[in-house]
Amino acid sequence: MKLRIIVYAPTAVEQFIYRFNRENITKVKFIKSEVIDGTPFVTVDDNNISKELLFDFAYRLGTLQKDLAIKGESWLPLKDYPFPPKEDEFNQ
16 A cells, blocks of 8 residues: 655655665565655555554654654664665666
């Protein structure tokens, strides 16, 4: 199911999804980020993960976004939340 979510830091969502997928052996997919009327949104596909994992995903994402907003940052710490490899690098 595709979800459109209001977020503070769209770039951090991509970092979080990559880590979440590696930790939980899931395939949540970052589709796109966009700004509509000044509000940042991301679209993700949950790929029908269990309700428990979806709840965990949403809770952790919300907590991270709140922390980033308080700190005024747009990325998560790279040592803990690396960016996913580019598709070109992954397919080689």
